[in-house]
Amino acid sequence: MRMRRKKHGSERIAACASLLIPLPESILENPGAYFPVERPLHLEIGCGKGAFACGMAAQNPDVNFIAMERVSDVACLALEKAKSREDERPDNLRFLIGDARGLTEMFPPKTFECIYLNFSDPWPKSGYHKRRLTYRAFLEQYRLLLKDGGILRFKTDNADLFAFSLEEFAAANLTVEWQTDDLHNSPYAQGNVMTEYESNFTAKGMPIHAALVRF
């Protein structure tokens, strides 16, 4: 996602500080402490402008969500979106501006019940596959961070990334509980919260691939 630099970006992010988990210098001992009430923790990696995180937090008040985004100008828009909804659901969504490559240096083992990857960058150029968020080295990080029996939920428009990801899940001995090449016309559509990319692709008539993977 390319973005022009946001004017006054750091001031705008600072104005949303109550929703932000500062990038930790060492492992966070208790990530749940960033929420007023401790609840099961879910993590979205690459949250973009935050539509999914805001929608999920509103739909699931019994879960605490951390939405992570590495591009601060994009995270700024997500933070502002969440802040503008604060009256609706103020307390179960926090953001972290950081790169998922360092996840296991930020969070302790067995922190999350669920990790979401939504429309992750496909990195189509040859030699770049190790950057895909479903590459096996990332799956090993997720294995450490998820509680026993935790799940990864994955959505993408990109058939090549989806096929690659299914191969990686198999190579990592993970169980794909379900998969579909047309999420919105499948039994798994119930409760689905759309992301910004998903809304755009859906408006163009493109089907959405999705899978639920058990660790």
Ligand SMILES: C[S@@+](CC[C@H](N)C(=O)[O-])C[C@H]1O[C@@H](n2cnc3c(N)ncnc32)[C@H](O)[C@@H]1O
């Ligand atoms: C294609 S966009 C999709 C955004 C959003 N999930 C959606 O579906 O509308 C992918 C997002 O993931 C972020 N991203 C990519 N790699 C990341 C990483 N290693 N750590 C954190 N965020 C990442 C990008 O900056 C970008 O905002």
